[in-house]
Amino acid sequence: MDIVVCIKRVPATDTAIKIAADGKSIETAGVTFELNAYDEFALEQALRIKEQLNAGSVTVVTVGPKDCKKQLDDALARGADKAVLLSTTDWMYDGMQVASALAAWIKTVPCHLVLCGRQAVDSDNNQLPANLAGRLGFACVTEVGKLTLADGAFTAERDIEGAREVVACKTPAVISCQKGLNEPRYANLKGIMAAKKKPFVEQPAQLGARGMEIVALSLPAPRAAGKIVGNGAGAVPALIAALRETKAL
Amino acid sequence: MSNILVIAEVRGGAAKRPSLETVTAALQLATATGGKVIVVACGSGLDGACAELRKTGAHKVVAVDGPAFANYSGDGFAKAVVEQCAANGATAVLMAHTAMGKDLLPRVAALLDAAVITDVVGLGHEGGAFTAKKPVFAGKATMTARAAKAPFCATVRPGAFAPACSTSDAEVSKAATPAGDLLAVVKEIVASAGGKVPLQEAKVIVSGGRGLKEPQHFKLIEDLAAAFGPGVAAVGASRAVVDAGWRPHAEQVGQTGKVVSPPLYIAVGISGAIQHLAGMRTARTIVAINKDADAPIFKVADFGIVGDAFEVVPALTAAIADVMKGK
Ligand SMILES: Cc1cc2nc3c(=O)[nH]c(=O)nc-3n(C[C@H](O)[C@H](O)[C@H](O)COP(=O)(O)OP(=O)(O)OC[C@H]3O[C@@H](n4cnc5c(N)ncnc54)[C@H](O)[C@@H]3O)c2cc1C
Numbered sequence: 001m002d003i004v005v006c007i008k009r010v011p012a013t014d015t016a017i018k019i020a021a022d023g024k025s026i027e028t029a030g031v032t033f034e035l036n037a038y039d040e041f042a043l044e045q046a047l048r049i050k051e052q053l054n055a056g057s058v059t060v061v062t063v064g065p066k067d068c069k070k071q072l073d074d075a076l077a078r079g080a081d082k083a084v085l086l087s088t089t090d091w092m093y094d095g096m097q098v099a100s101a102l103a104a105w106i107k108t109v110p111c112h113l114v115l116c117g118r119q120a121v122d123s124d125n126n127q128l129p130a131n132l133a134g135r136l137g138f139a140c141v142t143e144v145g146k147l148t149l150a151d152g153a154f155t156a157e158r159d160i161e162g163a164r165e166v167v168a169c170k171t172p173a174v175i176s177c178q179k180g181l182n183e184p185r186y187a188n189l190k191g192i193m194a195a196k197k198k199p200f201v202e203q204p205a206q207l208g209a210r211g212m213e214i215v216a217l218s219l220p221a222p223r224a225a226g227k228i229v230g231n232g233a234g235a236v237p238a239l240i241a242a243l244r245e246t247k248a249l
Numbered sequence: 250m251s252n253i254l255v256i257a258e259v260r261g262g263a264a265k266r267p268s269l270e271t272v273t274a275a276l277q278l279a280t281a282t283g284g285k286v287i288v289v290a291c292g293s294g295l296d297g298a299c300a301e302l303r304k305t306g307a308h309k310v311v312a313v314d315g316p317a318f319a320n321y322s323g324d325g326f327a328k329a330v331v332e333q334c335a336a337n338g339a340t341a342v343l344m345a346h347t348a349m350g351k352d353l354l355p356r357v358a359a360l361l362d363a364a365v366i367t368d369v370v371g372l373g374h375e376g377g378a379f380t381a382k383k384p385v386f387a388g389k390a391t392m393t394a395r396a397a398k399a400p401f402c403a404t405v406r407p408g409a410f411a412p413a414c415s416t417s418d419a420e421v422s423k424a425a426t427p428a429g430d431l432l433a434v435v436k437e438i439v440a441s442a443g444g445k446v447p448l449q450e451a452k453v454i455v456s457g458g459r460g461l462k463e464p465q466h467f468k469l470i471e472d473l474a475a476a477f478g479p480g481v482a483a484v485g486a487s488r489a490v491v492d493a494g495w496r497p498h499a500e501q502v503g504q505t506g507k508v509v510s511p512p513l514y515i516a517v518g519i520s521g522a523i524q525h526l527a528g529m530r531t532a533r534t535i536v537a538i539n540k541d542a543d544a545p546i547f548k549v550a551d552f553g554i555v556g557d558a559f560e561v562v563p564a565l566t567a568a569i570a571d572v573m574k575g576k
Binding site for chain 1: 265347348349352353357358360362363365366367368380384385386388389390391392395434436438440446449504506513523524527531533534536537542547549553554555556560563564568572
């Protein structure tokens with residue numbers, strides 16, 4: 001099974017977001033970037049499927065600026081066979097453009113399965129997997145917490161509001177990965193050395209027409225400073241009174 | 250021809266509340282575009298849901314009803330919705346940002362080659378273009394964006410709009426399910442044990458963190474949640490206790506868990522790491538119980554008690570139970 005894993009370079013989740021002078025992007029000075037947390041589950045699942053079948057290939061791909069090389073190299077060091085950078089000049093937020101660039105490239109390579117993280121933790125779009133599947137005509141299950149492959153088809157489990165769905169899914173498929181799917185491995189020294197000899201392809205992304213543009217980025221109003229109503233169990237009546245006064249109870 | 254189509258989510262024969270909220274968003278948008286609102290429901294046996302959906306102020310309800318749609322299929326439903334877009338002259342498609350919405354709406358967008366903006370909390374139409382506001386970076390910033398082309402597809406964050414309700418009686422029509430094989434189909438839905446309130450729908454969330462020291466001490470959190478009465482409160486958790494295996498991931502609140510916005514959020518033994526705050530800072534009222542007066546959670550809490558959870562929580566549980574008895 002030839003597997004494509006879509007990854008994204010995102011600001012570390014502990015970043016305190018500041019708005020840049022243009023009012024439309026974030027200040028990147030001093031920000032550390034990392035592999036999107038959910039994409040780690042996607043990569044791990046791809047490596048496990050390849051191990052299970054003892055055949056096939058794992059290719060990691062990203063649409064983004066050249067700085068993404070570090071995250072692609074990390075994926076190679078963890079065990080991916082090949083990395084592809086579909087290069088752009090900017091941070092990509094336009095869901096339509098990213099999905100069409102990825103679909104255009106995937107149509108040129110052998111691919112039976114696309115694995116993605118459930119969402120990128122910068123744009124928080126959570127739209128790429130199903131959008132990509134629609135463009136490719138693939139089956140799709142999103143936010144998957146358990147995935148089994150038997151006889152060329154998948155059974156995927158996903159949490160919905162207050163319940164869990166079990167989905168029968170044909171191949172080719174796009175699956176987006178939720179936390180809990182697996183425990184990702186990290187790169188070891190041997191992997192890092194091996195990665196240096198693996199193929200790395202860079203080509204411009206075929207973004208096509210724009211779907212949207214950012215008008216402004218702003219910070220939410222800070223919450224008004226709260227108040228400590230007291231210490232210990234003795235403060236409970238004061239808390240109840242405060243909650244009733246503000247109609248929270 | 251700038252009609253707005255809303256995809257309604259029907260589960261257990263009834264329309265989900267976030268879908269009714271999305272109709273409100275669509276009606277507001279339709280005033281700006283001068284178009285009509287068409288609600289499309291997909292499933293099998295939709296009469297009950299349609300009776301509810303026709304009383305929302307929408308102009309028309311279309312039920313794509315048939316045994317082939319007895320269970321949800323993203324690819325099957327998407328095909329049906331795209332047929333309805335063409336039949337109804339829709340230039341915008343909206344759906345709630347729920348598990349189904351995230352699975353279905355982007356596929357519809359792909360088939361329409363539409364602009365797509367997800368998890369929106371505000372919508373507009375200016376100079377012929379759709380605009381949307383959405384939280385990014387787990388709510389640490391808000392993006393205002395303009396669609397550069399039509400059609401336009403968006404998912405609407407649950408809780409951002411009030412549910413639609415009207416005395417109107419929209420026309421209901423039926424459409425056949427599209428032909429063709431389904432690629433991914435739900436086989437089974439396993440309800441979570443004990444009829445628990447889903448985190449995103451709870452009026453109160455009581456969350457516990459590492460300060461509870463051991464998994465069995467979550468009983469304190471469960472008891473406090475139960476004191477609010479049946480169907481009111483849900484239990485949440487910090488990532489630290491989810492990673493430790495004390496609680497299921499479904500309960501995790503935060504940047505890599507659920508983003509929630511309940512009327513009341515009570516954080517017990519949670520320090521208030523930036524990733525946790527990202528998931529709950531828009532709750533209407535936040536209460537924190539922590540033994541460390543310098544814990545960052547107190548910076549976002551409306552009301553705090555500095556103290557030992559093992560002492561404060563049982564007292565609070567008893568007090569809440571008293572208040573509820575009086576109601
Ligand atoms: C990529 C990434 C994503 C993340 N995503 C999330 C996320 O989605 N959600 C999330 O929650 N975290 C997330 N985190 C983790 C986050 O950084 C914190 O580590 C985590 O929230 C801490 O959990 P905690 O508050 O339970 O534990 P701690 O930080 O250890 O805090 C425990 C608190 O309990 C208090 N305490 C101790 N004993 C008592 C007592 N007897 N009574 C009262 N209070 C007591 C302490 O004073 C302390 O404030 C993420 C981290 C990363 C790197």
